[in-house]
Amino acid sequence: MRFVKGHGTENDFVILPDADGRLDLGPALVTALCDRRAGIGADGVLRVVRTKLCAEVADQADEAEWFMDYRNADGSIAEMCGNGVRVFARYLVDSGLAGAGELAVATRGGIKRARLGTTGDVSVDMGMPRVLGVSSAKVNGREYQGLNVNVGNPHLACVIDDPIAGLDLTREPDYDHEVYPAGVNVELLNHVGDHAVSMRVHERGSGETRSCGTGSVATAVAAAHAAGETTGTWAVRVLGGTVTVTLDDRTSHLAGPAVLVASGEFPAVI
Numbered sequence: 154m155r156f157v158k159g160h161g162t163e164n165d166f167v168i169l170p171d172a173d174g175r176l177d178l179g180p181a182l183v184t185a186l187c188d189r190r191a192g193i194g195a196d197g198v199l200r201v202v203r204t205k206l207c208a209e210v211a212d213q214a215d216e217a218e219w220f221m222d223y224r225n226a227d228g229s230i231a232e233m234c235g236n237g238v239r240v241f242a243r244y245l246v247d248s249g250l251a252g253a254g255e256l257a258v259a260t261r262g263g264i265k266r267a268r269l270g271t272t273g274d275v276s277v278d279m280g281m282p283r284v285l286g287v288s289s290a291k292v293n294g295r296e297y298q299g300l301n302v303n304v305g306n307p308h309l310a311c312v313i314d315d316p317i318a319g320l321d322l323t324r325e326p327d328y329d330h331e332v333y334p335a336g337v338n339v340e341l342l343n344h345v346g347d348h349a350v351s352m353r354v355h356e357r358g359s360g361e362t363r364s365c366g367t368g369s370v371a372t373a374v375a376a377a378h379a380a381g382e383t384t385g386t387w388a389v390r391v392l393g394g395t396v397t398v399t400l401d402d403r404t405s406h407l408a409g410p411a412v413l414v415a416s417g418e419f420p421a422v423i
C-alpha cells in the first residue's frame with residue numbers, strides 16, 4: 154500500500170492514495186498505520202478517494218472531485234480536520250491531481266475550499282463556526298469553563314489563567330457527556346499578546362496533538378468572545394508552530410504551513 158506522510162504545524166497524517174476506492178480502511182489498519190513505534194506514526198489518516206465513489210458525500214461530487222476520508226489515530230471517524238484539509242490540498246497539487254489556485258475538497262463536514270500560497274502556506278475557508286453555549290472540562294483536577302463551538306466537529310475552547318505549559322494532557326479531560334454525546338476536542342488557551350494566543354489541545358480519538366486546525370478556529374472564537382469581539386485575525390501558537398485564523402461576518406479562514414515529508418510502501422495486510 155502506497156503512503157505519503159505530511160503535517161500541518163506538526164499535526165501529522167498518513168495520506169493514502171485510493172482514487173478508485175479499493176481500500177478497506179478499517180480501524181485495525183488505521184491504528185497500525187498511526188502507531189508511532191510499530192507503524193508509520195500519525196495523529197490521523199487521510200484517504201484520498203474520488204467523491205463520487207463514496208455514498209456519504211456523493212452529493213458533493215459535482216463541486217469536489219476528491220473526498221478527504223479522515224480517521225483519527227484510534228480508528229474513529231471525524232466530520233472534519235482543518236489541518237488535514239490543508240495537507241490534503243498540498244498533496245492534491247503536488248501529486249498533480251489538482252491544479253494550483255482554489256480547490257474544493259469534499260469532507261463529511263461539507264465542501265471546504267483551499268488555496269495554496271506562494272510561501273508554502275495553505276489557507277482554507279472553514280465556514281462559519283457555531284457557538285452552541287458554554288460547558289466545562291476538568292483537567293488535572295481543575296475545572297475550566299469554555300465555549301462550546303462546532304467547527305463541523307465538536308470543541309470546547311477554554312480561555313484560562315493557569316499557564317497551559319504546566320498542564321498534563323496525557324489523560325482525556327473529563328467533560329459533560331450530555332453536552333458532547335459523541336466526544337469532544339478540548340482546547341486550553343492563554344492570551345499572549347494583542348490578537349495572539351497560545352493553545353494546547355486534547356483531540357478526540359488522537360490524544361494530545363501538536364496542532365489542531367478546527368481547534369484553532371474554536372480557539373480564535375473563544376479568544377474573540379472573551380475580548381467582546383466577533384471578527385478579526387488571531388495568531389494561534391501551538392506546540393508545532395503558528396497558524397492564523399481570520400473570523401469575519403460570514404465565515405472563518407485557517408492558514409499555515411502544510412508539508413509532505415516522506416513516501417513509501419506499507420505492508421498491505423495487517
Ligand SMILES: N[C@@H](CCC[C@H](N)C(=O)O)C(=O)O
Nearest residue numbers: 231234235236306365366367
Ligand atoms: N486535527 C484536526 C481535527 C481532527 C478530528 C478531531 N480529532 C475530531 O475527532 O473531531 C484538525 O486539524 O482540525
